[in-house]
Amino acid sequence: MSTQRKIRMGMMGGGLNSFIGIVHRIASYIGEEYTLVGGVFDSNFENGQKFAKKLELDLSRTYADIDTFVEKELALPAEERIEVVVVVTPNFLHYPMAKQLIENGFHVICEKPITNTAAEAMELESLTKKHGVSFALTHTYTGYPMVRQMKSMIAEGVLGKIQKVDAQYYQGWINPVIHDKEKRAGVWRLNPEKAGQSCCMGDIGVHAFNMVEYTTGLKTTKVLADLNTLYEDNPLDIDGTAMCQFDNGAKGLVRASQIATSEENNLCIAVYGTKAGIKWEQENPNYLYFMEEGKPVQVLKPGHEYNSELSAISTKIAPGHPEGIFDSMGNIYSGAAKAIRGEEYLEGAFPTVHEGVRGMKFIEAVLASSKNGNVWTEIED
Amino acid sequence: MSTQRKIRMGMMGGGLNSFIGIVHRIASYIGEEYTLVGGVFDSNFENGQKFAKKLELDLSRTYADIDTFVEKELALPAEERIEVVVVVTPNFLHYPMAKQLIENGFHVICEKPITNTAAEAMELESLTKKHGVSFALTHTYTGYPMVRQMKSMIAEGVLGKIQKVDAQYYQGWINPVIHDKEKRAGVWRLNPEKAGQSCCMGDIGVHAFNMVEYTTGLKTTKVLADLNTLYEDNPLDIDGTAMCQFDNGAKGLVRASQIATSEENNLCIAVYGTKAGIKWEQENPNYLYFMEEGKPVQVLKPGHEYNSELSAISTKIAPGHPEGIFDSMGNIYSGAAKAIRGEEYLEGAFPTVHEGVRGMKFIEAVLASSKNGNVWTEIED
Amino acid sequence: MSTQRKIRMGMMGGGLNSFIGIVHRIASYIGEEYTLVGGVFDSNFENGQKFAKKLELDLSRTYADIDTFVEKELALPAEERIEVVVVVTPNFLHYPMAKQLIENGFHVICEKPITNTAAEAMELESLTKKHGVSFALTHTYTGYPMVRQMKSMIAEGVLGKIQKVDAQYYQGWINPVIHDKEKRAGVWRLNPEKAGQSCCMGDIGVHAFNMVEYTTGLKTTKVLADLNTLYEDNPLDIDGTAMCQFDNGAKGLVRASQIATSEENNLCIAVYGTKAGIKWEQENPNYLYFMEEGKPVQVLKPGHEYNSELSAISTKIAPGHPEGIFDSMGNIYSGAAKAIRGEEYLEGAFPTVHEGVRGMKFIEAVLASSKNGNVWTEIED
Amino acid sequence: MSTQRKIRMGMMGGGLNSFIGIVHRIASYIGEEYTLVGGVFDSNFENGQKFAKKLELDLSRTYADIDTFVEKELALPAEERIEVVVVVTPNFLHYPMAKQLIENGFHVICEKPITNTAAEAMELESLTKKHGVSFALTHTYTGYPMVRQMKSMIAEGVLGKIQKVDAQYYQGWINPVIHDKEKRAGVWRLNPEKAGQSCCMGDIGVHAFNMVEYTTGLKTTKVLADLNTLYEDNPLDIDGTAMCQFDNGAKGLVRASQIATSEENNLCIAVYGTKAGIKWEQENPNYLYFMEEGKPVQVLKPGHEYNSELSAISTKIAPGHPEGIFDSMGNIYSGAAKAIRGEEYLEGAFPTVHEGVRGMKFIEAVLASSKNGNVWTEIED
Known part of the structure; x- marks a missing residue:
């Protein structure tokens, strides 16, 4: 047809x-x-x-x-x-x-x-x-309407100049397998041949990193990282922290762990600027906390007239009926559809190949920093 | 094929x-x-x-x-x-x-x-x-995994004998239209010809009622209701409370409002028994609060081994990635699919025509009670 | 000296x-x-x-x-x-x-x-x-800074005309004693000679009622109540609901229970008006939720410049260091001190004898309503 | 007398x-x-x-x-x-x-x-x-009943072997003064002559550090820290992170900031072990989150029979009436009273001079690490 x-x-x-x-x-x-x-x-x-x-x-x-x-x-x-x-x-x-x-x-x-x-x-x-x-990389969390709201608000300047960023992705899923030598030997994510250079940073740290660059628009210029394992026969990182410097001079943190026992997908981000702070948590994705200097905390939710266009197009239903992770991924597919059809789309409508490049550079810099004695390591643009 | x-x-x-x-x-x-x-x-x-x-x-x-x-x-x-x-x-x-x-x-x-x-x-x-x-009635909220978990746990007897039930569905959506005569005249939900006998109780009170009977397995035997409007030219209820009596002797409440300004879909239910209480909220549907006498409150989430079978089959993804209202409706479709194919399915896998009957009886009893001077009114089984 | x-x-x-x-x-x-x-x-x-x-x-x-x-x-x-x-x-x-x-x-x-x-x-x-x-009645909860903030904001008109009020005080403390005949016989609160006319409404329902009149400034004009017990040999109410009508025409609820198993002191109040809603919970007393029509929810806390005078004088420490129930009672003592010394004090600085009168009238009306077949019963001013 | x-x-x-x-x-x-x-x-x-x-x-x-x-x-x-x-x-x-x-x-x-x-x-x-x-150092937060509960539970071994610790103390109070040269010149905490060697780490980072050692019983053996300022004319740190190594081999973080705009006293700690995780937040001090591997999260509160002795003696009132920061400090005074009178007291009843020593060593190590190029720096026992 x-x-x-x-x-x-x-x-x-x-x-x-x-x-x-x-x-x-x-x-x-x-x-x-x-x-x-x-x-x-x-x-x-x-x-x-x-x-x-x-x-x-x-x-x-x-x-x-x-x-x-x-x-x-x-x-x-x-x-x-x-x-x-x-x-x-x-x-x-x-x-x-x-x-x-x-x-x-x-x-x-x-x-x-x-x-x-x-x-x-x-x-x-x-x-x-x-x-x-076109190329869409499914950094799923960027599809949540309140992550997109956060991106829009920061771009509008509601935070003033950003002066501190703190992103975390804590999981506990490795805990039940890591303490048994045989069990951990059988986990593909812990096997360099299958999982690549990194376990924790490559799998989830990069999500926290992506969340930072996606929402703030900042570029990370340097990292000082410490990556950890619990056992010598486990070559890949299962926990780690990267101190970060950004292109506007601000500093921040990307923290990731897979030994944070009983944490599920505790990804969260806080960004603080000269005028306000803003916070978001993946496990309660439909709430965005906007904290203006001297004012009551504002809790934003999806589907309202106050939502930005990028957020509004990422919501299918009236306020108060929560959407979840599949809807978030669906929003990325909807964004990519526009690109595939050659239509115009909003910046941030889907994560592009360039976000993939940034993520890989981050992972490599973090690995290098940790290996070289926790030294500041540059990330080229 | x-x-x-x-x-x-x-x-x-x-x-x-x-x-x-x-x-x-x-x-x-x-x-x-x-x-x-x-x-x-x-x-x-x-x-x-x-x-x-x-x-x-x-x-x-x-x-x-x-x-x-x-x-x-x-x-x-x-x-x-x-x-x-x-x-x-x-x-x-x-x-x-x-x-x-x-x-x-x-x-x-x-x-x-x-x-x-x-x-x-x-x-x-x-x-x-x-x-x-087969006939499935889409009482969507019964598809949430933690509502199903609640149903299973109550059926297992974790609460002991139920002694108090309190269900609420508060919305504020009518507030922006109700105070202007012309605006409210144009709202189909306020028009008896289009909306039927009831606005608030028929649209959302019945959800709270359904949640009560779905999760507890109790039958409501009597109600004493007071339904309210704000203006005389508005014939349908936009707010109301039904005191309830249940077939095990317990009492409870179904509370509903569409003039609870700025509430979105604040449906919640609390059930208290001789051994424990349990609570759930629609806007944060992936948390179930189980409060055993003398013990710390337990917060249950979907996707764990501790989840009941009915809850487990209603989750598609690992813990910590929230699912939402579409997934809840999807669970009802999956349940109905089994019935359509003539396969066995778990009790509670989808709301049946009988739940529709119960809901309509509730609405009619509530309307009668309120009209007849807030008197106790029976609901036949 | x-x-x-x-x-x-x-x-x-x-x-x-x-x-x-x-x-x-x-x-x-x-x-x-x-x-x-x-x-x-x-x-x-x-x-x-x-x-x-x-x-x-x-x-x-x-x-x-x-x-x-x-x-x-x-x-x-x-x-x-x-x-x-x-x-x-x-x-x-x-x-x-x-x-x-x-x-x-x-x-x-x-x-x-x-x-x-x-x-x-x-x-x-x-x-x-x-x-x-001077006479101060220690309705302790009115001493919390955010209850006072709520009172001030409503008085300033931020809600517009109030159209719905819902107050709850749920406890579970009676559950461990109520199901054993001997145990419940030994509880003074269940003994009419010691506890007076009412257990649940007299002890905690009246707090919820007081919270309604204290924060809204409305007078309750009529109640329709249903009070409950679980056992025939227990003459005093341990659970109950009062539908209320207020002097501005609005309706509302005062709900109380001592059989809400494992609830501690779950006193909360929600007030909805034509412009906004506002909510507060006793167990998290330092948060006040202000929900303006069409805007993000605002979460107010104590000790800020945006706090009202009545709230500000009820906080001793910088924001973010929580004060509790003793501090709340202390605020009432501080208010009463002004009255005792003959100094001027803000309306609401402490609960007066008149609030005691209102409470007793409420209790008597609720008891009468329930006894007389759940009929609307007037409360004189 | x-x-x-x-x-x-x-x-x-x-x-x-x-x-x-x-x-x-x-x-x-x-x-x-x-x-x-x-x-x-x-x-x-x-x-x-x-x-x-x-x-x-x-x-x-x-x-x-x-x-x-x-x-x-x-x-x-x-x-x-x-x-x-x-x-x-x-x-x-x-x-x-x-x-x-x-x-x-x-x-x-x-x-x-x-x-x-x-x-x-x-x-x-x-x-x-x-x-x-006797000498009591008023590390006030250690007086909260749920911090003490946390200490007791960890000592009992509920976490198994600790494998990750993350403590944070974020404030935003410096934001309104830091961006104006004159204003910041007038702040005593930013003046080395009055505030000593450190602003952020000395004032609040040390609280996070103390919380770690108080609750876990671990000793911090090494830190790698990065301390930050926003302006060159401001000699003292207003933000910083310390990567930590502990005497049991675990790693962790102490994060502190005074430029986390609009944060009040966001001190929180998460400790993860082989069996479970546990979390606490200062601004909601009466909740303790215990997350056992594979089980629902348990939310503990004060005043229950399940509370440890150290926690129980730190609560004056029945469950559900929140106590606050003054009560926390009062608990430290009660603990110190026992020592002053020469009575026996529970370990942890008040922070001792030794905790002061540990804190000062931490501050000095952090300052040295940051100054010397973010290198691992030992803390002697």
Whole structure:
């Protein structure tokens, strides 16, 4: 149908037992702007087919591997071809798959981490420019309406000059496995071959970092980090703190831990400026605390007339009916849809490949700082 | 395809400008168990077609009216025919449409209020039995995992004998319109012809009532109610309280207001028994407060091993990533899917037609009590 | 010393094992405006003396009974004589003692309940006028700075016209004793001879009622109440609800319970007007929630420049160091000190005898309403 | 009177316009265990006398200076002599006065900071041993019942082995003065001559540090700190972070700021162990969050049977009536009273001179670390 408006979406990974695949599919359904057409849902072709059957997809669009995917899809007329591909494979495949997809003209929505190295991320960034495709990195938390409200308010200058930033992401999930040698040996996030250079900072510290740069618009210029493990046979960090310096001269902290026993996803951020402070917590995402000097604390919620445009477009329902993490991810998909269609979109509507580059640079700087004796380490823009 | 597993879903209403239609569609997408096939999306056929086009549906399954819908769908082979129909039309059509659908063998998912009268609701209940179809009434809040946890725990007896119940649903949305004669004359919820017998009790008081019976398993046997308006030219209640007596001898309250200025959807419930108390709030739905005599308050959250089965199946993600109102509605759709497929399901997996009957009886008793001078009024089982 | 500035204070009751005596003494110490000189600390003279010794008081000012107290103190020169007497005896003695003290020219600070009947309270009120003494009734919660802030803001008109009030006082302390026949037989609060006409409404419902009239300035004109017990051999109410009508036409609720298992002192109040709503909770007394139509919720705290004068004089320390219930009682003592010294004081600086009259009228109306079949019952001004 | 039981208390400083003097006096009144007898209330003798008159003290016990105080009090018989002296003078006088008092056999209760240097604090510690007097340092927050509950629970082992500690003290009070050159020049806390070596860490960072060692029983062995100012003409730190290592191998953070705009006294601590985590916040001091692995979060409050002995003796009233900062200080005075009387007391009943030593060592290590390029710096035990 030539007037088709929904975006034809493919997927790499995300098959039968993938948790993250569900999150992305739901996010794509919520705004009714995408149609899942096909993909490579599993490294095992048969499992991929089974999965496609379960979802009642056209089996001819379920492929054995990315090469076949690219070949066959490119062979289709443009108006039938999959336009965007969601990459939700194991981490080490993000970079090569994203690269191949970009080079063949597909838009990409990619799960975090974008790559294993900053260099790879930079390469992807330059490839997206070269090939004119859009790239959304699913830093999910940036989709929450009150995070977007926070970004808008800070951009409007309500804080004055920022003078202190403190972001935290504390989890306790590693506690039940870390104290047993066999158990911890079996955790893929603790295995450098599967998880890459970092566990805690790469997985969650980077979210806190992203939250800082996304909401404040500041660039982190230097970090002094200390990364920790509890056992010598565990090579990757499971806890760490990065002291930060920002391009406006302010200082701050990115704190992350996976041994904060019984914490679930305690990501929170506080930003303090010359005029006011502002705070947000992921586990209660529909509240934003705005603390103007000398005035009562204001608690902002989604869906009100006082919300910024970026926040308002990220809310589907009247005030007082809480939306959650899937809605947040859905907002990122809605933002990316605009980019894919070539429409205008608000700054911050979805996290771009550049945020992936920033995150990888942060991770590498933090690792270097910690390894080199907790020294201040620069992050290039 | 004969192995098709998704349920073929139709919709009455829910077209272009319908807010509630979106909520139901998202709920149906979330579990990946339904496919929207067609329906009567708008009383204006052209608008209905436009809408179907926008959603890229097969236009031949978009009908001009319910009669055509029934005729054409019944003419299709059973394995292609729409199985369940979602009724999200204006309120006064819920009853006749549901009736017609049930009588023709369609399963029904119906927006609240189920009907205008208790007698109609009872008729629907007996028709569902006669025709062997399932009927889900979307009392959305019963889909929250911690409401379900509360239900399970009370059923397990953690409270001992219940001795006091207090449920509240306070909103302030009427405040900006109620004080201006012209404005309030234009509000459909305040118009008896459109809104039925009651505004506040019918729209939100019944949610608080449903929450009481859903979570406690008690039956309300008598009410003494006082319903209020602020202006004489406003015939429907916009505020009210019902003192309640329950079948175990306990007493309680259902309190509702739409003039609680600046409240959003402040629905909350507290149940106190001989051993413990338990509390929940809709605006922070992922927290359940369990207060055992003499012990620290316990704060339960979704997704943990300590959650009941009914709660556990109502959570899609690991602890600490909040789910919201759409997920809650999605849980009801998932429960209804089991019934539609003839599978076993847990008690409480979705609100049934019987909960609709109870709600209508409550509303009628409350109205009668208030009208007759705030006297105790029985609610038959 | 003729320039003596501290108020000479005496006490009826409050001796060795009295909990409430400690509360009052601490309250009197906090502002450094009172000196405890003597009194009748115990019905047993020896115990009273022991207690006075422990506090290192002048034993010659510790008397055997109130008659001796009055006789001996009146015999002293005015500049040595005890000026104010704190009455913290068992409830049934409040009225006769207060009466005798007033008639002999002593100022009185009296624990709640003021009397057993409204008639007695009215008599005390008229006696205070006749004898020109001040009378403070320690409705402790009115001393909290944010309750006072609430009162000031409502008086300033920030809510517009009040259209709904809801006050609650829920406790669970009776739960562990109420279900055992012997245990409940031994509880003085459940014994009409000791506790008077009412248990729950008289002890805590009246606090919620007082909070309503204190903060809003409204007068309650009618109540429809339902009071409950769990067992037939328990003659006094342990739970109840009063629907209320106010002199401005608004309606509201006073809800109280002592069977709300595991609740501690969950007193809270919400007042909604045409322009805004406002809420306060006793267990988190340093937060006041102001909800203006269409704006973010404002959370006010004590000690800021934005606080009203009545609130500001009720805070001793910079913002962010929480004060508690003793400080609240201390504020009432500070307010009463001004009255005792004949200085000007702000309206609301301490609860007066008239608030005692209002409370007793409320209790009697509620009891009558419930007894007479839950009918609307007037409360005279 | 030979059976006198109250402790005779003197005071250095704390006169007419002293805020901190009031706090200490109230704390001494609350438990009814101290009598304020005299002191040197002001460096100006006349003002000191005026103040004593206002409090109706015996003017012969109000002295012109500490030398006279010591001489005259020592000349009195032991049973009349002031036993303990509260030092609430400007900071630079804490050390010399405390020294002189100890050397003359007076017990001391001293405001924070104990001294200007760790060496001085150590000298005081050894003097108290030599002269057999007790010394209480008013780290006020350690008096809160739930801080004490936390200490008891950790000591009982409920956390297992501690693996992460994070303590914060954020304030915003400097924000309104720091950005104006003249204003900040006039702030004594920013003046090294008056405030000593440090502003932020010395004033509040040390509270967070003390909270860590008090509650966990761990010793901090090393710190890596970064201290910040916003302007070059401001020599003292107004913000800073100390990464910490503890004697059990765990790591943690002490974070402090006075430029956290609009924060009041946001002191909070989280401690995570192998079995559970535990959290507390100063601004809501009556809640303690205990998070056992895999279980619902438990919220503990004061006054319950489940409270530890150390917590139970720190609560004066039934559960649900919040106590505050003055009560907390009062608990420290009650603990010190036992020591002064030579009675047994629970470990943690009041902060001792040794906690002062630890605090000064921490401050000096933090300053050294920051100055020397953010290097790990040892803290001797």
